[in-house]
Amino acid sequence: MAMSREMFWALITSVGLVVTVLFVPGGRVLVLPELFILVMIGLYALAAPGAEITDPDSARPVVDTGPGDDKVHTWPHLVRSEFLCAIFITLLLIVWSLLVDAPLEDPANPTRTPNPSKAPWYFLGLQEMLVFFDPWHAGVVLPSFIVVGLMAIPYIDINPAGNGYYAFESRKIEILTFFLGFHILWISLIIIGTFLRGPGWNWFWPWEVWDSHKVEALTNVNLHYKFGVRTETGAMIFGAIVVLGYFVLGTIAMYMGIVKMKGQEFMQRWGMPRFILTSFLFLNMMSVVIKMVMRHAGNIMYVWQTPWINF
Amino acid sequence: MSKWEETKRQITESQVWQSIFRHGYDDTPGNRVQMVSGNVWLHLHPSKVRRHAIRMRFTWCMGGITFLMFLVTVVTGIYLMFYYRPTAEYAYADMKYLEFDMPFGMFMRNMHRWAAHAMVIAVWLHMFRVFLTGSYKPPREFNWIVGVLLLVLTLLLSFTGYLLPWDQLSIWAVTVGSNMARATPLLGYEGPFADWTGANPIYDARAFLFGGGEIGPHTLLRFYILHCIFIPLVASLFMAVHFWRIRRDGFSGPPV
Numbered sequence: 001m002a003m004s005r006e007m008f009w010a011l012i013t014s015v016g017l018v019v020t021v022l023f024v025p026g027g028r029v030l031v032l033p034e035l036f037i038l039v040m041i042g043l044y045a046l047a048a049p050g051a052e053i054t055d056p057d058s059a060r061p062v063v064d065t066g067p068g069d070d071k072v073h074t075w076p077h078l079v080r081s082e083f084l085c086a087i088f089i090t091l092l093l094i095v096w097s098l099l100v101d102a103p104l105e106d107p108a109n110p111t112r113t114p115n116p117s118k119a120p121w122y123f124l125g126l127q128e129m130l131v132f133f134d135p136w137h138a139g140v141v142l143p144s145f146i147v148v149g150l151m152a153i154p155y156i157d158i159n160p161a162g163n164g165y166y167a168f169e170s171r172k173i174e175i176l177t178f179f180l181g182f183h184i185l186w187i188s189l190i191i192i193g194t195f196l197r198g199p200g201w202n203w204f205w206p207w208e209v210w211d212s213h214k215v216e217a218l219t220n221v222n223l224h225y226k227f228g229v230r231t232e233t234g235a236m237i238f239g240a241i242v243v244l245g246y247f248v249l250g251t252i253a254m255y256m257g258i259v260k261m262k263g264q265e266f267m268q269r270w271g272m273p274r275f276i277l278t279s280f281l282f283l284n285m286m287s288v289v290i291k292m293v294m295r296h297a298g299n300i301m302y303v304w305q306t307p308w309i310n311f
Numbered sequence: 312m313s314k315w316e317e318t319k320r321q322i323t324e325s326q327v328w329q330s331i332f333r334h335g336y337d338d339t340p341g342n343r344v345q346m347v348s349g350n351v352w353l354h355l356h357p358s359k360v361r362r363h364a365i366r367m368r369f370t371w372c373m374g375g376i377t378f379l380m381f382l383v384t385v386v387t388g389i390y391l392m393f394y395y396r397p398t399a400e401y402a403y404a405d406m407k408y409l410e411f412d413m414p415f416g417m418f419m420r421n422m423h424r425w426a427a428h429a430m431v432i433a434v435w436l437h438m439f440r441v442f443l444t445g446s447y448k449p450p451r452e453f454n455w456i457v458g459v460l461l462l463v464l465t466l467l468l469s470f471t472g473y474l475l476p477w478d479q480l481s482i483w484a485v486t487v488g489s490n491m492a493r494a495t496p497l498l499g500y501e502g503p504f505a506d507w508t509g510a511n512p513i514y515d516a517r518a519f520l521f522g523g524g525e526i527g528p529h530t531l532l533r534f535y536i537l538h539c540i541f542i543p544l545v546a547s548l549f550m551a552v553h554f555w556r557i558r559r560d561g562f563s564g565p566p567v
Binding site: 112126164175 | 340343344346347353356357358359360361362363364365367369372375376379380383399403406407410417418420421422423424425426429431435438439442443444445446447448449451452453455456459462463466469470473476477478479480481482483484486487488490491492493494495496499501502503504525526527562563564565
């Protein structure tokens with residue numbers, strides 16, 4: 001008889017546990033907990049599903065409720081996967097925890113600020129956005145938009161395709177948008193913030209030494225300055241026109257683009273509230289990209305400067 | 312009968328085994344349903360699930376791994392709580408004590424920290440998978456919202472825990488992370504229109520978070536309570552709703 005799948009995984013995990021105890025430094029202290037896990041695996045292999053449980057693909061539904069019944073019993077099909085996944089992941093975590101110690105630096109000292117001071121890694125995307133936006137914008141408004149925008153997804157996406165299965169072809173735009181927001185922006189900003197930002201939040205390539213005396217020329221100027229506007233009032237009016245123009249023209253362009261791509265009928269069905277919410281959130285997301293490009297390529301600081309608030 | 316089957320039969324038919332487990336497990340459809348519906352933990356599942364919805368290439372296992380990581384942090388976190396005092400005098404010393412003197416102290420701390428990081432990664436990947444399979448579409452819109460709230464709570468759990476070692480890494484990371492709060496429009500003293508609302512360094516959004524104008528012992532206690540009691544409690548409630556609704560709405564999948 002061929003070895004059943006659960007036996008295979010139980011064997012792999014058991015071997016992993018034994019190897020951990022014998023060869024991983026410090027692994028010996030875990031003899032007792034790991035014996036416990038081994039006993040659990042043994043009990044599981046004996047008491048639970050048994051060899052007659054076959055792959056879900058080939059398991060015959062025991063109660064046939066007619067054509068189209070594609071259900072299988074949770075026990076054992078799902079419970080087995082969950083159990084095996086849990087012991088496998090726990091094993092990985094145990095090995096990782098034996099090999100890599102959690103960091104602990106010097107005692108907290110509010111008078112000694114490290115350079116650079118970095119937020120926890122999962123917030124470094126937001127910290128990196130501080131380069132491009134003021135704190136109220138990068139740290140409060142944009143994260144709020146991210147959370148609200150994520151929550152709005154089920155209500156603005158009325159495409160019936162791909163409800164519960166992978167459907168790349170019929171959901172290209174949705175998936176590309178999510179990919180841009182999640183992978184390109186969120187993840188890459190975290191990578192930049194974690195690995196490429198050093199003292200003074202200056203850019204350091206991995207092969208460069210973090211020199212805390214690195215001199216960076218402050219050559220950033222505001223957009224209105226580039227266009228020859230020098231007065232404060234002029235800057236306010238110029239910035240208002242650019243920012244409001246971006247949102248108004250961007251909304252119009254998105255409207256026309258969607259009508260062209262999906263047709264007027266779709267726009268009717270989609271409705272104005274959904275469209276406005278979507279375009280507003282999308283334009284905000286693109287503003288991050290645009291400001292990043294403007295800063296990195298053109299040293300632009302603010303697009304709209306006022307005495308109270310800057311964009 | 313294979314060797315394995317033979318061994319298994321010998322064990323399960325022995326007097327010892329049968330004295331513990333009175334009834335054999337007869338693999339019938341009724342028993343399979345019973346195993347799930349009659350078990351307080353397993354009945355979070357429906358007793359039958361759609362076949363394709365349990366394949367790993369569909370689920371990536373990420374929701375389950377997120378929950379597993381949560382359970383690991385609960386267990387290891389309780390262990391750490393026995394040895395840790397959330398006051399500025401003792402917190403750091405307790406960390407050292409925990410690492411060098413307590414049995415399994417370093418190991419438990421490592422498990423706690425790495426599981427927390429893994430939970431953040433797993434919850435992101437879970438969200439990505441749910442997006443790719445369109446599992447937020449009707450009738451599961453609201454469960455996606457609950458999921459987004461759980462994502463935020465996961466980050467807050469991790470963030471509040473970040474302060475507790477009370478070392479340079481933690482206070483400065485939390486300082487930088489919380490500085491955003493003082494820039495909140497209207498509510499933060501460095502944010503736009505603070506003059507108009509009267510927000511000041513000891514009375515604004517960040518001071519509310521810190522329990523004072525600067526990060527200090529009061530912040531440590533505040534984050535400790537948020538980290539160990541308040542947020543886990545709220546997250547558990549939302550998890551219950553999240554799992555319950557998956558069960559009620561059924562696992563997602565293509566039309567039959």
